[in-house]
Amino acid sequence: MQFAGFTLRNNLIVAPMAGVTDRPFRQLCKKMGAGLAVSEMVTSNSLLYGSEKTQRRANHDGEVEPISVQIAGADPAMMAEAARHNAERGAQIIDINMGCPAKKVCNVMAGSALMQDEPLVARILEAVVEAVPSTPVTLKFRTGWNRANKNAPLIARIAEESGIRAIAIHGRTRADQYTGEAEYDTIAHVKSRVKIPVIANGDIATPQKARQVLDHTGADGVMIGRAAQGRPWIFREIEHFLATGEELPPPLVGEIHQVCREHLDDLYAFYGEDKGVKIARKHISWYTKGLVGSAAFRHAMNQIPDIPAQLAAVDEFFGKLAETDARLRYEAELPQELAA
Template identity: 50%
Template sequence: MQIGPIKLSNPVIAAPMAGVTDRAFRIIAREQGCALAVTEMVSDLALLYANPRTYRMLDFRDEKYPLSVQIFGSNPETMAKAAAIVVERGAHIVDINMGCPTPKIVKNGEGSALMKNPELAGKIVEAVVKAVPGTPVTVKFRKGWDEESVNAVEFARTVVAAGASAIAIHGRTRSQFYSGKADWQIIGQVKAAVTVPVIGNGDVWTPQDAARLLETTGCDGVMVGRGALGNPWIFRQILHYLAYGEELPPPTTQERIATAIRHLELMVESKGEQVAVFEMRKHAAWYTKGIRGAARIREVINQSRTQQEIVDVLKSLL
């Protein structure tokens, strides 16, 4: 799959997830084989105001090429300026969030609220493309606002006409959030409607899901979100299944614990111990899900205050 001038090594991509896809997550996901890992979404205004926390999110040390940075906002002018900032700081692809369903984003007319205003969405894409010549611009959006306003096909045509080099579509409406089933049929309809690469997203939990999504929709790539939480091995499993039609064995408990510890180390390196220890709580819960004794361990981790305490607790599961 090719996004503008950038050729990806395979069709598997790690979806952007707020509070999840930081530098540590992206490094581990890329090591497991995905061709691209998209950053957490960053606010256009926070970038323009040089918000320290937002700028810390643009820590790309030791990350593999290419790097996609997702930005969000609703003003073409400020989005264009924000895109120029992230490219200056190392982004190879600028991704625009037009799919986030959370109320605090939507109430500002951002994220999936833009699906109710395709004309504005097109102007944002056009402004961003103009601001970062030579850098491909991609857009992530949803099936529609709700079942009464499914407009993904028309929306896709609008953003592609405005200059998007590729698009990713989540097969749920904004009103669904993450409930119910993703509609893969709409992904196929979008693929048939545009000429740029289309990346399908939604309900990819297994290698077989990824293969079915690619086969049934004809889309060019598959984007894995919640299926990768505490499970970065899903990327190598998908790639192996697509290549050979067979399942890889699941990671051992030792591999799961070792990866969780490394994830924490990378987070400490980027964010400092205090923040990393707090944020590791959710990751530890995902990494240890299903391991005998994990429920008790999670309670201890949620009370931990240092990196070493978490490492010791995780190792006690071995």
């Protein structure tokens, strides 16, 4: 796929998710078939550039290109500076967050709250594009602020006129948060009105749904968020299905164990033991969701304080399942907690 000046492996993109799409997760998803992975949102507040969290989020050492960094804020000048700052530190694509529905973000008029102020949207987009003329800028937003104000078509037109190279649209309004079902008619309408690439996002959890959304919207690609948590192989499943019309079999427990262990090793190396163990807990929970005995295992996992004990517990859990050569079984309901 041709996207913002880059040739991607395919049209499958990892959605930016706060607390999830760190460098280890992005690398894993790319390895498992994603064409592009967008970073967690990075603040546009220059006072926080030196913080441990911001520096870690801007760490792209060894990351498979292209490197897409999402920035968030509500001030055009600060957003422009954030774009320059991240481009100088390795970002090859700057993505602007106008999709996050979290209260702490919207309360400072950032994220999806910006969709209420279309003139401000234009000023931010123009400032960022002008600030990094040699770096493509993309935009992620929602269908609108609420269902009575679905202004995604207007935001898309502003984006195109401002020099934005591609847009991703989540099929919900800010007011919807992550409740109900995503709708794709608005995305289809936007696609019919702009010439830049349009990426569809929201509730795409199976290869069949990816095909359905692409056909319904005419979108150039799909963006996967919650469905990739604990299931990074969803990208190879979708890639295979779109290419052949055939479903890949679910991975064996032995492979899930291996993927989980490699992911944990990367997390420990990236965050250090104390923080790494804590962050690993949610990923272990996602990897084991829907497997026999996983509820009790997850409860016990939250009490384990160090790396050796955590790894031993993971090995024991998957070892017991592997004895039956069981295949991974999923629960129908996806995790609900995430940011845009």
